[in-house]
Amino acid sequence: MKKILLSGVDGNFGHKCAEALLAKWPKEDLIFTAPNSKGLEKYQALGVTCRLADFNNPTNLVEAFKGADTVILISMPFVGPRRRKAHQSAIDAMKIAKVNRVIYTSIVGAGHQDIDTYEVNDHIFTEAYIKDSGLHYLFMRDSQYAEAMVSNYINAYTNTNNILANNMGNGKMAYISRDDCAIASAYAAMSDYRDRVMDINGYELLTIAEYIAIANQVTGHDVKYIEITDEEQYNFFDSIGVPRTTEDMWAQTATNFPFCSDGMVTFGRAIRLGQMSTFTNDFELLVGRKPLSVKEIFEHMDEHLIGQRTVTED
Numbered sequence: 001m002k003k004i005l006l007s008g009v010d011g012n013f014g015h016k017c018a019e020a021l022l023a024k025w026p027k028e029d030l031i032f033t034a035p036n037s038k039g040l041e042k043y044q045a046l047g048v049t050c051r052l053a054d055f056n057n058p059t060n061l062v063e064a065f066k067g068a069d070t071v072i073l074i075s076m077p078f079v080g081p082r083r084r085k086a087h088q089s090a091i092d093a094m095k096i097a098k099v100n101r102v103i104y105t106s107i108v109g110a111g112h113q114d115i116d117t118y119e120v121n122d123h124i125f126t127e128a129y130i131k132d133s134g135l136h137y138l139f140m141r142d143s144q145y146a147e148a149m150v151s152n153y154i155n156a157y158t159n160t161n162n163i164l165a166n167n168m169g170n171g172k173m174a175y176i177s178r179d180d181c182a183i184a185s186a187y188a189a190m191s192d193y194r195d196r197v198m199d200i201n202g203y204e205l206l207t208i209a210e211y212i213a214i215a216n217q218v219t220g221h222d223v224k225y226i227e228i229t230d231e232e233q234y235n236f237f238d239s240i241g242v243p244r245t246t247e248d249m250w251a252q253t254a255t256n257f258p259f260c261s262d263g264m265v266t267f268g269r270a271i272r273l274g275q276m277s278t279f280t281n282d283f284e285l286l287v288g289r290k291p292l293s294v295k296e297i298f299e300h301m302d303e304h305l306i307g308q309r310t311v312t313e314d
Contacts (some may be wrong), residue, residue: 001025001026001029002029002069002070002100003029003030003031003067003069003070003138004021004025004029004030004068004069004070004071004072004190005032005064005065005068005070005072005076005099006021006030006031006032006033006071006072006189007033007034007055007072007073007074007090008020008033008034008035008074009034009039009040009043009050010035010036010038010039010040012103012178013178013185015130016035016182016183017072017074017183017185017186018043018180018186020182020186021186021190022046022048022089024186024190025190025300027046027047027048028049028136028262030049031050031067031068032048032050032051033050033053033064034050034220035052035054035055035056036054037052040052043157051063051064052064055076055086055087055090056082056086056089058089058090058092060091061089061093061098062093063097064093064105065093065094065097065099066098067097067098068094068097069099069100070100070103070168070189071101071102072102072103072105072185072186072188072205073087073090073091073102073103074079074105074185075087075104075105075106075107075123075126077246079118079119079260079262079263080118080245080246081120082117082246082287083122083234083246084122084125084126084131085181087122087125087126087129088129091129091133092095092133094135095135095295099135100135100136101135101136101137101138101194102130102135102136102137102138103137103138103140104126104127104130104137104138104139105140105142105181106123106127106139106142107123107142108142108143108173108174108199108201108276108278109141109275109276109278110124110127110141111141111197111278112270112275112276114273114275115275115276115300116266117263117266118245118260118262118266118269119263119266119267119271120267120270123141123159125198127139127193136195137194137195138188138193138194138196138197138198139197139198139202139236140184140185140188140198141197141199142171142181142184142200143147143173143174143175143176143181143199143200143201143202143278144175144176144267145175145176145177145178145181145306146175146176146178146202146292146294146297147177147178147304147305147306148178148306149175149211149303150297150298150301150304151305151306152166153215153223154305155224155274157221157222157223158238161280162221162222162223162224163223163224163226164208164212164223164224164225164226165226165228165232165236165268166208166225166227166233166268167227167229167230167233167268167272168207168208168227168268168271168272169207169272170207170209171207171271171272171273171276171277172206172207172271173201173206173208173271173276173277174202174203174206174277174278174279175211175290175295176201176202176203176204176283176291177202177291177292177304178243178285178304178306179304180202180287180291181200183287184198184282184283184286184287187286187287188286191252193309198282198285198286199278199279199280199282200282200286201278201279201280201282201283201284202291202292202293202294203291203292203293203294204279204293205277205279208225208271208282209225212224212225214294214295214298216299217293217295218295218298218299219301230269233265233268234261234262234265237261237264237265238261242260242261242264243261244260244261246260255314260296266300294297
């Protein structure tokens with residue numbers, strides 16, 4: 001069987017992807033990598049081949065990728081030039097190591113010709129770089145994680161008087177569980193698909209107000225949605241200390257604020273403008289079941305919190 005290499009196994013996404021691979025693929029044909037040895041310990045104990053791979057330090061990446069047919073490249077958590085450079089280093093190393101195919105975790109909207117967001121632009125760059133590399137590929141364009149909005153919903157009824165305010169307006173998004181995105185990437189790696197885009201969308205398209213209505217029905221809370229402008233959104237994030245970008249002080253604030261305001265505001269704008277409303281059955285095609293619905297996610301909301309995000313997580 002072909003060998004599958006999973007990068008960033010120490011992260012939230014990587015952990016769930018690893019579980020799916022271990023349940024379906026022979027462990028002797030798996031290679032797990034992380035930027036530090038601590039993130040590999042439990043998989044080494046299971047007998048999985050484990051290697052260090054720090055995308056910010058590319059000197060060992062060729063050796064890390066050797067012998068892999070397919071690599072699951074989980075996008076880095078920081079945004080901008082540093083992420084693009086890290087992705088370039090990984091892709092260059094894969095080519096030298098003679099990797100056949102890369103499964104890249106991209107994002108919804110990356111194929112929209114008019115989109116311009118802090119987060120999506122890096123994914124557009126990386127997709128183009130992979131195509132130019134000559135590697136076979138699958139681009140997994142994941143919809144927004146439902147977990148991010150679960151955490152926002154909880155914050156609304158605990159800290160902001162049952163008000164959830166943002167700049168998404170009436171734009172629609174097929175919210176999906178991060179766990180389902182991770183499972184889809186594992187199934188993609190185990191498949192024979194190549195040189196195509198797969199849109200990993202949730203169960204249904206919803207406005208944020210419709211999302212909140214479902215959450216209220218399940219939880220019994222009475223959260224209300226208020227649309228605010230992009231500038232008002234920036235002012236709010238500034239007031240609570242969220243950094244504008246993932247440069248500078250983000251390393252010190254990432255534990256409390258796992259995203260930057262440039263990312264969140266431009267993402268919300270793209271949703272409002274209808275640039276992220278892709279809705280397909282690609283998840284079901286890959287995995288053989290429908291993705292979790294928002295209702296199901298809120299019925300088990302303690303299992304679907306966004307969690308912490310660190311600057312070393314792939």
